Amino acid sequence: MKSRLALVAAGAALAALAMPSSAAPPVPQVTDLTGDANMINGQLLSGDPLPPGVPTPVGSDNSKDIVSVLFESQKSKAGVCTGFRATLELKGPANLSNVLYRVRSVSAVNTTGFWLQHRNNVSLGTVTTLRLIGGPEVKTIPLTLATVAENKIIFNLTMSDLKAAGESAKTVLSNLGSDIRTDAWQLTAPQWDEALSDSSFKVCG
Ligand SMILES: [Ca+2]
Numbered sequence: 001m002k003s004r005l006a007l008v009a010a011g012a013a014l015a016a017l018a019m020p021s022s023a024a025p026p027v028p029q030v031t032d033l034t035g036d037a038n039m040i041n042g043q044l045l046s047g048d049p050l051p052p053g054v055p056t057p058v059g060s061d062n063s064k065d066i067v068s069v070l071f072e073s074q075k076s077k078a079g080v081c082t083g084f085r086a087t088l089e090l091k092g093p094a095n096l097s098n099v100l101y102r103v104r105s106v107s108a109v110n111t112t113g114f115w116l117q118h119r120n121n122v123s124l125g126t127v128t129t130l131r132l133i134g135g136p137e138v139k140t141i142p143l144t145l146a147t148v149a150e151n152k153i154i155f156n157l158t159m160s161d162l163k164a165a166g167e168s169a170k171t172v173l174s175n176l177g178s179d180i181r182t183d184a185w186q187l188t189a190p191q192w193d194e195a196l197s198d199s200s201f202k203v204c205g
Contacts, residue, residue: 026070026072027070028068028069028070028087028089029069029070029071029176029197029199029200029201030066030068030069030176030177030178030195030196030197030199031067031068031195031197032066032067032068032178032193032194032195034060034065034067034091035060035065035091036060036065036193037060037061037062037064037065037066037091037180037192037193038059038060038061038192038193039190039191039192061092061095061192062090062091062092062093063090063091063092063093063094063095063099064090064095064099064180064192064193065090065091065092065192065193066088066089066090066178066179066180066193066194066195067089067090067091067151068088068089068195069086069087069088069089069103069176069177069178069195070086070087070089071084071085071086071173071176071201072084072085072086072087073202073203073204073205074156081159081169081203081204082158082159083156083157083158083159083161083162083203084157084201084203084204085154085155085156085157086103086116086154086155086157087152087153087154087155088101088103088152088153088154088155088178089151089152090151090152090153091151092151093150093151094148094150094151094152094153096118096120096126096148097120098120098121098122098182098183098184099119099120099180099181099182099183099192100117100118100119100120100121100180100181100182100183100188101117101118101119101153101178101180102115102116102117102118102119102178102179102180102181103115103116103117103155103176103177103178104175104176104177104178104179105173105174105175105176105177105201106134106173106174106175107167107171107172107173107174108171108172109135109136109165109166109167109171110132110133110134110135110165110166110167111134111135112133112134113131113132113133113134114130114131114132114165114167114173115130115131115132115133116128116130116143116146116155116157117129117130117131118145118146118148118153118155119183120183121183121184121185122185123185124185126145127142127145128142128143128144128145128146128155129141129142129143130142130143130157130161130165132165132166135165135166136166141161141164141165143155143156143157143161144156144158157203162203167203169203169204170202170204171202171203171204172200172201172202172203173200173201173202173203174198174199174200174201175196175197175198175200176197176199176200176201177194177195177196177197178193178194178195179191179193179194179195180192180193180194
């Protein structure tokens with residue numbers, strides 16, 4: 001019995017050695033504390049009763065509470081860059097009822113805004129768009145509907161989307177961040193939560 005156990009243990013050890021080491025999980029470029037989706041930490045139209053980033057668990061809405069944003073380049077099987085993906089993670093499942101979920105950045109072309117937006121309101125229904133500000137033309141480009149999976153909203157941008165935005169495989173997005181707002185179509189306020197960072201991301205890095 002003892003020898004059989006030894007053989008089993010040895011086999012397990014060999015199997016472990018034969019397995020490829022698992023890659024480290026990707027690290028989000030943007031992270032935010034939880035419990036602060038409350039409209040009151042620098043998020044009112046005017047007046048800030050508390051400094052930004054002060055958690056207030058009472059009244060915080062998990063469906064609008066930013067946890068992180070992860071930007072990842074996407075490649076074909078041949079290793080060619082096909083665009084990128086941005087995953088907005090929330091504390092709780094998303095609530096697509098008159099809400100704007102936005103992943104923010106800027107680029108050398110769209111210097112004020114390169115915004116990925118998944119929103120729902122009475123005028124538009126549910127749409128995913130790319131809002132461009134500060135470039136040759138302020139405009140909004142329709143995107144493939146984002147994937148909503150429980151507490152994650154996943155935006156996918158193709159090279160065609162980037163080209164339509166005046167961008168390319170060389171584009172570097174900076175000032176990465178996110179904000180979540182009440183969506184009443186032309187009025188997108190108040191803001192529930194916001195996350196900012198100094199991080200940057202090369203779309204085909
Ligand atoms: Ca948060």
